[in-house]
Amino acid sequence: MSELTYTSGVTGQVFDLESKLSWGAALGLRSREWDYSLTYRGLGMPTRKAREVSVSMSVINPSDLDAFMRATDADIQMNQPGVITGLAESGAAWTQHAVIVKTSPQSHHRASDASIDLTIVLLDGVWRRRLDVQHFWSDVLQPGLNLDYPHDYPHDYMPTARNTTVVNPMPAPMPFEMVWFGPVSKPQLTLGGNRYELDMDIPSGGYVTISSVEGEKSIILTTENGDTSNVFSKGVRTGGENGGSYIFQPIPSGELAAQWNGFGIDLTIIEEASEPQWV
Template identity: 35%
Template structure:
């Protein structure tokens, strides 16, 4: 049996207590809860019917869902709804602003907690019952924006520590070559999935094969610099993180995108199901994490 936790992260709200941007609104315990949150599940695919076929098949990119909320503290509800509104205000004023995130966390007794997230907005609140004691019941309308996501554990590859050997060239050269190493990365899903990747410097134009696709960024990485790649649709990015661990630079234009999906050298190519062989010149470390996508949070957790 799992304990269900539901949280809304307001990306654009400023926490009045800490002064930091970003607020978590817990929706599964006093003073605010959305009961079982059943309506947050479910999904709908779009399609066009033909004579004996269906075309234009795609997951409904955004859908509305209603949830019944109970709150026993008016002040807490004021704080929550202003945080919800902060995300909507930000997106009204700036098309590139981030929406909020709805977080569903399963905490099984004696097991490992599992968390699924979806980009979301709370767009409507309709009070249905109000009492003098401070209780309000309302119907909340959430806008769910696309797929639910669950990041799997990072898989770390340290080639230098693993081999410790270099290839001895047949001719007399002042250097030898690090061998081209082969490892495997595992995607437990039944379909190709997006990923997160970190390439750690030093490295020059680091590139790596996952199966038949080559991922490369044309840049020189200094010691302790890192390239961070996010291939999740709607948030794709290629970032250079400086040696201080804090400074970031957008290097999207340095990533090789080839002819796009299926071209063989697309930086955001999803990783195939099962075990995929990865090969690269073993002169730098990297980390890879599969990001599972699902049309709704799993029922079997």
Template identity: 40%
Template sequence: MVASLTYMPGTGDEDRQPVDLYSSHCWIGSIPELRTVEWDYDVTPGNLTGVTRPAAERHVKLICTSPAILDSMRAVFDADLLNRTPGTLTVNGEWSQRCYLTASEPDETSPSTVTAQLTIVLLDGVWRRDADTIQCVAHHGDTGNTWLDLPFDLPCDLQAPRMSASVTNQLPYGVKWRMIVYGPASNPRVSIGGNEVMVDVLVPDGGYLTIDAIKRTVTLTAANGDISNVFGKARRGSGQGSGTYVFEPIAPGTSVIEWDGSFGFDLTPVEERSAPPWSTLS
């Protein structure tokens, strides 16, 4: 069962509107094929290798009582295919995946209704949903960054206390995430569950740094809107599990977040499922 189903075109500007696939004139009433789960793998003695969730072709039935709407929908789908700009299919306003609608085969036609089989190519192999964003604000004391100077020397250097927060992953496997670091910030460093996320870059006042563990991109946006690729400035250690991997998944359970408090940032965990959960409507 589905409560809402939309397709956001990949072609167009920021004002483009989604195609409603569960409206009073055109609707897909059931999506069992979209909930189909199938992994790719190679069988080896005692185990599996090459385990992946590949792109998949699925078929759904569309019923439409407005030929004009059906024609405009097909034009949108065709534009994305011609431009190689996939749209995004969203189920019940929560779970999304990039896709193309590659075919439409009429089953039944009448003066008032058209029933057609749509072919949807799901590109990501997973459905994604943004979890709640954790907002970690910059902290500056009433006296700014000025600290009291003791009248004697110590055998060690005193530092400002580190700030902390936490993030909870309720799934039994690691999840990816997006982070936005707000300037000004110099070589921002955030520890998530003991893994250090570090980018050796100066984030200007009014600018921001975006780290996307899904797309594996690191970009710097200046105050005037100019965007630059700073992937090479991100520390990647020796890869996942090294303790300094910039795209390290958030582990199951609760992870402590620590940073020096000199800058603020938002952290958004992104849940991934093989299919839209059956409990989506609850």
């Protein structure tokens, strides 16, 4: 990874783990491990659980070390894990929630060049990165009218057909974040054999953000004036995952036909991997 940082869940401080508190190659972060049971000629219930890894840290600035230790202690005490972010050579940002549960100094004659072994618990079991946003215009936003959504984005919108395709380039189903823009009544999106549906109205100028990431599932309504409310109960979950109408159904692999009832959609697939990519 070309850059590495730790962001405290409590203080919000971002610690540079390259130039101030060096984690070196941090090879422990690149390790991978599946938890499983053995069955007759196979594996049963393979999962990726939280796990411990070890990293050696070299101290360049003692004041940064003190601030880092205070923040990571607070993250554990307040049960607000931090986030480790690593940039691949391609610029892709990989993240995972983590806590520092143990330190073991290996030298102590001078704080400015101390070496400390860290025990880190990677809490998500996977690394995640956001793929490019796939945009689908509302029927009322016609090409050439220079209309835009009622809040800023760092990119331009391009028109798409009403019936179009969604692409998940990963070889396995992946979680997602979707933003559905109003006005629309009881919006529905059919994709990959599943119907994503909200039993509610989204007002003009408002939008609903749906996250299907494990441990972070949420459905939040944001109104035109910026007020937010939890509308989790409005997501249709008939039959649960693979039941045919589940609001958090992972996006299948490949190119998928999409049909919806005319509202605007932003879709971001969240790639999950056992280890960050190398390039």
